[in-house]
Amino acid sequence: MITLAAPGPRLRAALPMLVLAGLMAALGLAVPGFASPATLLLVLADTATLFVLAAGLSFVxxxxSIDLGVTATASLAGVVTALLLPGWGGWAFPVALAAGLLAGTVTGLVxxxxxxxxxxxxxxAxxxxxxxxLWLSDAQAVTIGQTDRPWLDWVAGETAGLPHIIVVAAGALLLGWGLQRLTPLGRFGLAIGASEPATVASGVRVARYKVLAFALSGLFAALAGIMLAARLTSGSPTGASELLLPSIAAVIVGGTAITGGTGGVARTAVGALTVSVARLGMTFLGVDAFAQQILFGVVLIAAVAITTDRASVVVTK
Amino acid sequence: MTTTAGKGRASARLWTSVPWRALAPVVVLAALCIALGLAADNFATAGNFARIATSAAVPAVLATGVTLVILMGGIDLSVEGAMAVAAVVAALVLVAAPGALGAVAAAFAALAAGAALGAVSGAIHVGLRAPSFMVTLGTWFIGLGLAVWLVGGGTVSVRDSELRVLALVRLGGLPLSVWVALGTVLIAWVLQSRTRLGRALFAVGGGEDLAAQSGVPVGRVKVAAFALAGLCYGLGAVLAVAQLGQGNAEIGTGRLFAAVSAAVVGGTSLLGGHGGVLHSLVGVLVVVVLSNGMILLGVPPYLQQAVQGLLIIIAVAVSLDRRGQGLVK
Structure with a gap:
């Protein structure tokens, strides 16, 4: 059996930050102009959708647990938004978010x-x-017409050079962080991940918090779907599907163990940035998109292996 | 079971001794066929049954592979990735070496590619002790990436190759691919129930730590199961290439779903240790008959995926024996 050099707990906690800093530094040196504020804003804007999707996933x-349905939920929200905007205007957004919340809740209940x-x-699910x-959209991307595009301004527009999508993502970060730091969900979520039997024995209503985690995952996924649709000005029924691997990778690379009990939304922000900076770096180096997919698979497996504290896991299934 | 029945009440004892839980998928299949036979005029025809058998060939081979992994308590999500690599490899070999010999070489190359990817999944899962669904999620996309990279994103047409005899030549009214699939299920059944590896699969699925203490080489058994599963995906890719006359990276799209639903609908427990490849064959038939029926009844094709999803949830919820189970992650 291969035993990786297990990093100490403090190094393990700091590792994602170090990796991100190292990647940024390397790109800054290799690519002239990368370190400019304009480029960094672009990176943040490009990361926003992935981050919001991954942020919801981190609750789960x-x-x-794991939620492999987030990308389907995001696509649903995008399609619902694109379908409803012409008739319902701004009400399309709450409906899309509610659809995501519902999808997440149902997954959790199942x-x-x-x-x-x-x-x-x-x-x-x-x-x-x-x-x-696919049925709603007739398996085709639903284009958001010119007349409805002002509705997308809160995501796709920008104010004084600051893309709104960054503000939306920052709001999601704040919301997620607040939920994890200031509410029982955060504490009990970590407890459930660390040891579910012990949490049950302490009298915590574990089932309720687990369903809530999936519901939040669905809600965040729907927001990500709206953001994606707004950027592409169309809702594609399969548009978000290629984000599944990067979003799981973002959570894990950020330092949340796949076995649960550690990490959270703030760490996922670091992870999402790492994933998108790495992707940018590969593009600069001329690595094509397919090879990037291979690399993501490898990175995912490696990150899972590194973040899992195998001393506590007896049987791996 | 029989002890709960009153003494002397033979009929009651007979009733309770029937393994209903194990037979449930067969009953479901029979009920489904009867209902569809009544609802759709063109369901119970020889032509339609041949169509069902033909479209069940690839899912049956894939479900057989997935079942071997699920039996030992793991899961393999890399079906579509392994199929993509194997299909592209087969198509490239066919283009490079036309003729009958080329077709044989292509089939073997595809099998080898599938088995290799499966072995890699298994080795990573065992070596790094990473959860199998995570590892195979990774190898799924590694496989897709490799396949796209090999053909540069396009499709390799092999319309005239000798490999297509699998789909075009019929034996007893059914394409050769159906017989190949049946043969595969049979071989897997022998492997599962008559060999040491088969017993080891059940042992690992039933309780890994216990199996290890009884001297079962758990690591090797796991790698072997993943490699055999990969071999099945490779074969599935060969049959699909023969059917479609082309190889590309998207050849496996949607196949994972059908394979996993077939396995769980057939009654193979996701916890491992219960079920088998014959169960999965019944499961495949349920899934295929259901989608055939939905087409005949004019259900929108995109809703079929939704129905399959529901089917998985119901089947898992019904079949999981949760009495001895502390927590579900």
């Missing part, structure tokens, strides 16, 4: 209520959501 990964393992519950989305 912290409790030791997982907790029927006791179906989360990866299969979310895979199946994602299949249902994906099927509904």
């Amino acid at each position: 990964i912290v409790i030791g 997982h907790v209520g029927l006791r179906v393992p989360s990866f299969i519950a979310s895979l199946a 994602g299949g249902v959501v994906g099927g509904l989305t």
Whole structure:
């Protein structure tokens, strides 16, 4: 069996930051002009959607579960937004968010209520959501017409050179961070991830918090879907599907262990930035998009291996 | 079970001794066929049954592979990635070496590519002790990336190759691919129930730590299961290439879903240790008959995916024996 040199707990906590700083420094040296404020804003804007998707996912990964349906939910929200904007105007956004919240809640209920393992519950629920989305959109991207585009200004516009999408992502970060730091959900979420039996024994209503984590995952995914649709000015029924791997990678690379119990939304922000800076760097180096996918697969596996504290896991399934 | 029935009440004992839980998928399949036979005029025809068998060939081979992994308590999400690599490799070999010999070489190359990717998944899972769904999620995309990279994003047409005999030549009214799939299920069944590896798979699925203490080489068994599963995906890719007359990276799209639903609908427990490849064959038929019926009844094609998703949830919820289970992650 291969034993990786296990980094100490403090180094392990600081590692994601160091990796991000190292990547930024390397890119800054290799690419003239990378360190300019304009480029950095561009990086932030490009990271925003991925971050919001991954932020929701971190709630679920912290409790030791996984949500493979987030990208389907995001696509659903994008399609709902694009379909409803012409008739309903701004009401399209709350409806899309509610659809995401519903999808997440149902996934959580299937997982907790029927006791179906989360990866299969979310895979199946994602299949249902994906099927509904294809049906709603007739399997085609729904274009958002010129007249409805002002509605997208809160995401796609910019004020004094600051893209609004960064502000939206910052709001999501603040919301997620607040939920994890200031509410019982945060504390109990970490406790559930660290040891579910102990949390149950302490009298915490574990089931409720688990469903809540999935509901939040759905809500954030829907926001990410709206952001994606706004940037592309169309809602694609499969538009978000290629974000699944990067979003899981963002959570794990940020330092949240796949087994749960550590990490959170703030760490995921670092992870998402790392993923998008790495992607940018590869593009500069001329690595093509397909090879990037291979690399992401490798990075994901490596990050899972490094962040898992294997001393505490007896059997790996 | 039989002890709960009253003494002397033979009929009651007979009733309770029937393994209903294990037979449920067969009952579901029969009910489905009867219902569709009544609802759609053109369901119960020889032509339609041949169509069902033909479209069940690839899912059956894939589900057989997934089942071997699920039996030992793991999961393999890399179906589509492994198929993509294998299909592209097969197509490239076919282009480089036309003729019958080329077709054989292409089939073997595809099998080898699938098995290699599976072995890599297994080795990473065992070596790094990373959860199998995570590792295979990674290898899924590694496989897709490799496939796209190999063909530069396009499609390799092999319309005239000898490999297509698998789809075009019929034996007993059914394409050769159906017989290949049946043969695969049979071989896997022998492997599962008559060999040491098969027993080890059940042992690992039933309780890994116990199996390890009883001297089962758990690591090797796991790698072997993933490699065999990869071999099945490679074969699935060969059949798909023969059917479609082309190889590309998207050849596996949507296949994971059908394979996993077939396995769980058939009654193979996701916790490992229960079920088998014959269960999955029933599961495949349920899934394929259902989508065939939905087409005949004019259900919008995109809703079929949604129905399959629901099917997975129901099947897992019904079949999981949760009594001895502390927590579900």
